[in-house]
Amino acid sequence: MGKPILDVCDLSVVRSGRIIIKDICLTINEGEFVGIVGPNGSGKSTFLLALLGILKARSGTVEIYGNPPMSRKLHRRIGWVSQAAANLPKEVKLTVRELVRLGTINSSNMFDWYDNGRHERVDKAIKMTGLENVENTDISRLSGGQRQRAVIARALATEADFILLDEPLVGIDRDSRNSLLKLLDQLCHEEGKTILMVSHDLAAMRKTAHRMVFLEESIRFDGPTSDFPDLNRLADLRGIDGPHDGHQKFEDDNWEE
Numbered sequence: 001m002g003k004p005i006l007d008v009c010d011l012s013v014v015r016s017g018r019i020i021i022k023d024i025c026l027t028i029n030e031g032e033f034v035g036i037v038g039p040n041g042s043g044k045s046t047f048l049l050a051l052l053g054i055l056k057a058r059s060g061t062v063e064i065y066g067n068p069p070m071s072r073k074l075h076r077r078i079g080w081v082s083q084a085a086a087n088l089p090k091e092v093k094l095t096v097r098e099l100v101r102l103g104t105i106n107s108s109n110m111f112d113w114y115d116n117g118r119h120e121r122v123d124k125a126i127k128m129t130g131l132e133n134v135e136n137t138d139i140s141r142l143s144g145g146q147r148q149r150a151v152i153a154r155a156l157a158t159e160a161d162f163i164l165l166d167e168p169l170v171g172i173d174r175d176s177r178n179s180l181l182k183l184l185d186q187l188c189h190e191e192g193k194t195i196l197m198v199s200h201d202l203a204a205m206r207k208t209a210h211r212m213v214f215l216e217e218s219i220r221f222d223g224p225t226s227d228f229p230d231l232n233r234l235a236d237l238r239g240i241d242g243p244h245d246g247h248q249k250f251e252d253d254n255w256e257e
């Protein structure tokens with residue numbers, strides 16, 4: 001097992017006066033592919049935003065590579081693919097290549113037009129995500145799956161080693177979904193990236209993640225994917241009484257889409 005990349009200890013986050021996540025403890029080691037699952041509204045996005053430092057913790061600590069969120073030392077080490085990634089603004093004219101190039105720009109190299117390393121990073125990211133044949137296409141003309149890849153390519157171009165994705169499978173067809181999962185698996189195994197992916201698509205997550213975390217306000221399960229509980233046991237973990245209530249609740253939550 002690699003060294004710890006993320007270390008979360010007793011994290012609680014409050015939004016609009018309500019406790020959304022409570023006493024979360026989680027350690028992720030280098031090279032892991034961890035899937036966070038949970039029904040809609042269970043606090044998954046809130047958790048990721050707290051890891052990034054966009055939401056402040058009410059209590060507890062977050063350390064990434066031994067630093068607090070937003071630390072300058074984390075610059076370019078974290079790749080963030082947001083829930084809205086596929087909804088890139090349509091009114092902005094931007095080619096795939098230009099979008100990916102944005103991932104290489106920061107305050108210190110913004111005016112340095114002759115950064116050759118930057119060019120190589122863009123090429124590599126486009127190649128890894130299989131977007132070579134659309135690199136000069138306007139992003140508004142891409143399919144949902146291609147857009148999601150383009151946003152992942154942007155994250156890769158930063159050369160981040162730790163990649164966080166929030167619901168990257170939403171709004172893309174099944175074939176694109178499978179190839180995206182394969183890409184993430186490759187990034188983990190062949191490129192040594194550490195991946196933390198949030199999804200309410202339990203089936204997709206089971207196929208790909210090595211380790212699953214079930215989050216609903218607090219962590220109800222954390223272990224190897226092969227040990228992930230079945231629906232009945234999940235209902236127990238969620239504190240739901242009768243099996244019928246449990247299944248009803250899962251449908252209400254749109255749990256498996």
Ligand SMILES: Nc1ncnc2c1ncn2[C@@H]1O[C@H](COP(=O)(O)OP(=O)(O)O)[C@@H](O)[C@H]1O
Pocket residue numbers: 015016020038039040041042043044045046047
């Ligand atoms: N900006 C906000 N202000 C207050 N509460 C919010 C805000 N965004 C989300 N919430 C609440 O936080 C809870 C968890 O939301 P979220 O983290 O988005 O869940 P998930 O990503 O698991 O669907 C929900 O009950 C939601 O209503």
Ligand SMILES: [Mg+2]
Pocket residue numbers: 044045046083166167
């Ligand atoms: Mg969410």
